[in-house]
Amino acid sequence: MPRALHGLPVFQQIGKLSSLVKYPGLHEALMTRELVDEVTRLAGRAPTAIQGAQLLLSPPQQGSWTLENLNWHVDVKARPADRLPGIQAFFLIDDVATHGGATLALAGSHRVGQRATAAASLREALRTPVDLERKLQALGMTMVEMAGRAGDVFLMDMRLLHTPSVNATKHMRMMATSRCLLDG
Numbered sequence: 001m002p003r004a005l006h007g008l009p010v011f012q013q014i015g016k017l018s019s020l021v022k023y024p025g026l027h028e029a030l031m032t033r034e035l036v037d038e039v040t041r042l043a044g045r046a047p048t049a050i051q052g053a054q055l056l057l058s059p060p061q062q063g064s065w066t067l068e069n070l071n072w073h074v075d076v077k078a079r080p081a082d083r084l085p086g087i088q089a090f091f092l093i094d095d096v097a098t099h100g101g102a103t104l105a106l107a108g109s110h111r112v113g114q115r116a117t118a119a120a121s122l123r124e125a126l127r128t129p130v131d132l133e134r135k136l137q138a139l140g141m142t143m144v145e146m147a148g149r150a151g152d153v154f155l156m157d158m159r160l161l162h163t164p165s166v167n168a169t170k171h172m173r174m175m176a177t178s179r180c181l182l183d184g
């Protein structure tokens with residue numbers, strides 16, 4: 001692991017490593033015209049802003065893979081909650097194996113906002129993630145690990161909870177992301 005990352009908490013390693021690497025032309029190479037057309041088709045309207053692509057790099061062997069102490073979050077608030085605020089693209093620059101540090105997303109979590117009991121159950125399940133898959137299933141959600149092959153792209157409704165995960169493999173995790181925002 002590079003010296004600059006020693007001693008940093010697992011998820012800060014991702015931010016630090018990603019900031020150390022510059023790749024001119026990354027955005028143009030990834031956010032193609034075809035992809036913007038696909039986002040427009042899925043959203044039913046064209047994005048009003050597309051943020052520049054950012055690298056998401058994780059060093060190898062960050063520790064044992066776990067669902068504990070992850071950083072589940074959403075990047076934007078949806079107002080109103082039933083209106084899609086944007087679509088985020090996650091690009092696999094290299095193959096990413098299971099437990100190789102891929103972003104995790106909770107499919108279905110965008111529906112929980114309006115249901116207070118379900119939201120409380122979800123918070124509790126994520127805080128103590130024993131038997132998490134089953135608890136999520138009961139709430140009508142599934143966890144998607146964005147592992148796959150180089151060239152794969154995941155398109156995520158930006159209302160979904162998502163988190164970085166631990167890279168437990170011997171390979172660097174090389175992904176990138178870009179957010180397509182949809183105002184109004």
Ligand SMILES: O=C(O)CCC(=O)C(=O)O
Pocket residue numbers: 014056075101102103104162163164165177
């Ligand atoms: O490092 C990751 O995979 C998490 C990325 C993330 O949370 C984001 O781009 O909003």
